[in-house]
Amino acid sequence: MAKAYSLSVEESVALTRRITTLSVATALVLSILKAGVWLASGSVSVLASLADSGLDLIAAFGTFAAVRYAAAPPDAEHRFGHGKAEAFASLVQAGLVFASAALIAQEAVRHFIEPHRLEHMDWGLAVMAASTVLTALLVAAQTRVLKRTRSVAVSGDRAHYVADIASNLAALAAIGASALFGIGGFDAAGGLVVAALLLWGAVSVFRQASDELMDRELPDDARARIVALMTADRRLTGVHQLRTRAAGPTVHIQMHADLDPELSLESAHQVVVAAEKRVLEAFPNADIIIHADPRGRAEPHGGAFAEADAAAKV
DSSP: OOGGGSSOHHHHHHHHHHHHHHHHHHHHHHHHHHHHHHHHHOOHHHHHHHHHHHHHHHHHHHHHHHHHHHTSOOOSSOTTOSTTHHHHHHHHHHHHHHHHHHHHHHHHHHHHHSOOOOOOHHHHHHHHHHHHHHHHHHHHHHHHHHHHOOOHHHHHHHHHHHHHHHHHHHHHHHHHHHHHHOOTHHHHHHHHHHHHHHHHHHHHHHHHHHHHHTTOOOOHHHHHHHHHHHTTSTTEEEEEEEEEEEETTEEEEEEEEEEOTTSOHHHHHHHHHHHHHHHHHHOTTEEEEEEEEETTOOOOOOSTTHHHHHHSOO
16 A cells, blocks of 8 residues: 555645745755856856756745645635645646746757857856755655655656756756867757756646546555455445545545445444544545445436446446
8 A cells, every 4th residue: 555645634734845845945046056157157058957947946936835725624615625726736837847948948949050158167067066966855855755645746846856857967968068079069959958858847747737637536556445445344345436536635535335234224324434434544634425325225326427437447
């Protein structure tokens, strides 16, 4: 069973708040360092990396706010909570990265056509190396958080920083090659490589955010775990019409449970409550709705998705 669903909402929120604060601080430091080096050197590879870090700073602030809003409890207008704010923040991140990639590619092409000499390349190499180390440390911390939570906003933020590492390495290679061979084309080529990496990362972020906004089911192993926990009591013989979705730090689970038809209403209630508690032990961040059916006597259920539910697997 993955650890991503084993934390309570409070524990998950505490982790995401800390890591988003660290993300903002890292992006701010990197943006300041790269801006200084770009002004001194004029390197398009450093500019590409600076643009990426600048957008990362904007995205980090968005993620910082989104994870806090997503953790707000349900209210009269949002009965299912505010968890999808994280996915909206990720979509904004993806859009920013697409824009960054386009601008960087344009600047790189311009430098191919009108090459220029780079200055203070030793500064560029030093700052890009330091930037790579700082970014790698942040990504490592984000990876540890994602092993325990399933925050799509943090995942999107991490994708940005992974692309940052790649862009930093590309900039290092480009600046080094330009310094060694005295050919500015290496620098422009590095900018194009960064643009391609950013596009790849943006597609990944967009896909993750879309899955959550479109209410994609939880992974198969999580769904199988839910069924196993529900049917651990022999009086609860099966589960059907199981529906799951994620929204920020919360997962929503609803299902129909088949019970021994000879049970009294009180006994059936106790069986369902006990089953719900078993699921909550494994998924403490879940909101659960269970409809009890007498085994073999359940009527077809109507509603907007009646036919889809009848044809769907558990």
